[in-house]
Amino acid sequence: MHIPDGFLSPQTYLPLYAVAGVAWAVGMRRIRSALDERTIPLLAVVTALAFVLSMIAVPLPGGTTVHATGIGLLAILFGPWVAFMSLSLVFLMQALLFGDGGITALPLNALAMGLAGSFTGYGVYKLLHQWHAPTALFAGAATAVLLAALIVALVLGIQPLIASRADGTPLFFPFGLAITLPAVMLPHLAVAAAEGVLTVMLFRFLVRFREVRTA
């Protein structure tokens, strides 16, 4: 979710950085204990993968194109912690290396997409995959996107509540929940569906045509 810097108040992003910081520390410890010396090489390549997945553009009925996020896919293939750390690194590189900005949106994106998205996507997939694998993949990928969108919509929507002047004029993002929720969620229904379809097809390619064994 690319929001330029200046729309989130410090009352938002500073605490979010604190929470994200704890999550990163926990994530690093978890991954290291599982992988030890394989940690850095794996994170590096999954970060590169996450970046290139976000470059893939697919069409929506009606003519627009959207970019994949890869959240669900990464969580299902590599586990939610690796997905979280890699996605966080992608956001960091976009902010400081590629000049896409977003240093204030980073903790929100990391927590919404990287953490909440990954864990939910993974969870939904695990719940359903014994029953019907393609549905599990679709649902996992779509839920990840929708939950991330919901969190971002909520955080944006409360900006006028937590950061306004005494007379009520906004200082950062100007719209409340009544606007952000539909404005963000409705388009993301389509994005989530597209991501779901793409994820199912990608898995099919992996398993049937590239003969990759998945966990």
Added chain:
Amino acid sequence: MKDRIALLVYLVAVVAATLVHAIPVLALAIALVMLLAWRDARKIARRALLAIVVFNLMISVSYMVIALIQDGIAWDYLVLMNLRVFLITSMTFLFVERVNPFNALAFSPSLSYLLTLAYTQLLTFRRIYHDMRLALTSRSLGRLRMKQLYRHGAASGSFFVEKALSNASESAQAMRSRGFFNDQV
């Protein structure tokens, strides 16, 4: 070391830009950033403008429409918001232009190495993906159907997943042979 300080200054400046709500101060800050940019000022200003124009226009126009119906437009909000976004975006572009981020993040050698490794692989992946899109254009006689575009996306994505799975094991071996893990053994 210089880059690390620059990073700190940048971060503090960004936070400061979100703590100040006076239009003259923000305007002054923008002027300061352009001064720091010196010869690159025009380039940075143009880039920043291009980066934010679509989103900001959308928010500004929506705000004006909604505010018109409700309480009336707070013009100083519009100016404040757009100045703030332009300021932070310009600072970001100036930072990216002047500072080596790998040095700036060198306070953590693991992070620095991780970023370098990720970056080199990322560049390769990006180049290959660009060629994949070009190859598709090259072989398309007309507009492609949705199914074909999704198939191409899935096939391309699966290529990189497969690469990622095999690269990961290679990197670990190379690092081990260079003694990177010796102190962890």
Added chain:
Amino acid sequence: MIRFEGLSHDVEPGAQALCEVDFAIGHGENVVLLGANGSGKSTLLKIVNGLVFPTQGRYHYDGEIVTEQRLKDGAFNRRFRQEVGLLFQNPDTMLFNPTVFDEIAFGLRQLLHKEDAAIDDRVHHWARVVGVEAFLDKPPFRLSGGEKQKVCLAALLALEPRVLLLDEPTASLDPRSTGWLVDLLQELAITTIVTTHNLSMAPELGERALVLGEDHRLLYDGPIEAFLKDREKLVAANLVHSHRHRHGDTAHRHFHIHDWE
């Protein structure tokens, strides 16, 4: 048929790939494009294939100026894409269909508009020509580098193009397949532009050489045999090197080439 007029191209502001390149290639000519790494060979091919558009100058194809705008015209795009094919250096960038059959049929299905017996015949024909008929129902991703390249070639040839562009085609081929490719190219009576690093292979791939220098300008345009005998030009193009080495008992240095297989 293919003409570059004062063509320059910057990949990014400040990063020049080609500088004031002028040449004209006629029907049926077989051209070898030579140049050191980074001299702009791949970019040149991409421009000829209408994938990249020059920052200055003009590219004429069959009398028409090829621009991004021109290719938005459906009829022209269709004709152009069918007539000019590009074999990318890395076959992995071209393969994206579930089976070799689908890969070769991809272009045909767009050309002939439906699942036809004609498509089936042509796929089998071209698969046979390149030698991948045994793999038709297999996914292309599992094949060896050389086999992948053959699948890509079949996919391009199935459209019966008038111009075939090949970017370092011998790079991933073993010696036997290289010989096969040379024979195939000589049989096809179409215009070809082939890039290669391999100077000893170069005369087999065409009669005429276009050589890009490290300054991204055209260093030479003429018969390939004459170019390969011109040591000065070879050095200028950074296509030969010199270092100490041995011949039997004596050690000395002189300009020579290695066969980069």
